Amino acid sequence: MINLQGVKPFAEGGNRICFIHPGDKNLCLKISKQEVIKKMYSNAPWYKKLRSEKSFDDNLREEKAYKQKAIKKNTEKIWQHLAKWYAFVQTSEGLASCTELITNNDQIAPNLEEYLFSKGRTKEINKALKEFEIFLQETKLLTKNIIPHNLAVKESDSGLILKIIDGLGCMSFIPLPEISETFANRYIKRRIELMYSRIDWDLSGRKGSWK
Numbered sequence: 642m643i644n645l646q647g648v649k650p651f652a653e654g655g656n657r658i659c660f661i662h663p664g665d666k667n668l669c670l671k672i673s674k675q676e677v678i679k680k681m682y683s684n685a686p687w688y689k690k691l692r693s694e695k696s697f698d699d700n701l702r703e704e705k706a707y708k709q710k711a712i713k714k715n716t717e718k719i720w721q722h723l724a725k726w727y728a729f730v731q732t733s734e735g736l737a738s739c740t741e742l743i744t745n746n747d748q749i750a751p752n753l754e755e756y757l758f759s760k761g762r763t764k765e766i767n768k769a770l771k772e773f774e775i776f777l778q779e780t781k782l783l784t785k786n787i788i789p790h791n792l793a794v795k796e797s798d799s800g801l802i803l804k805i806i807d808g809l810g811c812m813s814f815i816p817l818p819e820i821s822e823t824f825a826n827r828y829i830k831r832r833i834e835l836m837y838s839r840i841d842w843d844l845s846g847r848k849g850s851w852k
């Protein structure tokens with residue numbers, strides 16, 4: 642059991658609270674917010690309630706998403722742009738997903754939203770986005786809509802590298818992209834288009850709908 646009492650989270654998203662592992666500064670511990678799971682379940686349409694309340698837990702959904710075909714097929718390459726997922730671990734604050742913490746010189750890497758708000762669409766980030774786009778098309782890694790705060794910006798000798806830290810999985814109710822390559826290509830093309838729309842929307846003051 643890992644004791645997180647008194648440990649300050651380094652970040653918090655809509656669904657999870659993130660800590661640096663007290664025993665290993667290269668690991669991230671993410672704990673789902675129970676009140677969010679309960680709320681999602683109670684607001685869900687009847688057919689989604691056929692699943693258990695647990696199936697609304699982002700940590701459990703994510704673990705399943707890490708078992709997708711693209712990850713099994715691209716065992717080495719996939720980690721260039723995806724944080725590693727290690728295990729579930731018990732903590733004093735509840736069950737946590739233990740994942741790779743993305744850092745730059747021992748500092749937690751900024752997410753893409755933070756990067757864009759402070760630096761804008763630099764040449765370096767445009768190159769990183771293009772490489773990420775090609776990676777998605779080549780590996781056919783399935784993600785939900787790619788939102789800038791779910792990508793970490795890692796610095797490397799060859800430039801900036803975008804790493805997925807949240808939002809892995811498939812949005813389709815029936816996961817055809819997991820089954821068919823044609824559907825996967827179409828699905829990924831749409832995720833890339835929407836990723837750029839969301840970036841433009843973020844940078845232009847978030848007016849109207851981003852889709």
Ligand SMILES: Nc1ncnc2c1ncn2[C@@H]1O[C@H](COP(=O)(O)OP(=O)(O)O)[C@@H](O)[C@H]1O
Pocket residue numbers: 652653654655656657658659669671699724740741742743744749750751752790791793806807
């Ligand atoms: N592995 C990680 N490495 C570095 N920063 C991370 C990592 N995971 C999460 N973060 C930071 O924490 C924030 C919230 O984490 P996230 O997993 O997106 O939570 P949620 O599921 O609630 O959206 C991210 O936007 C990012 O800034």
Ligand SMILES: [Mg+2]
Pocket residue numbers: 654655790791807808
């Ligand atoms: Mg998130």
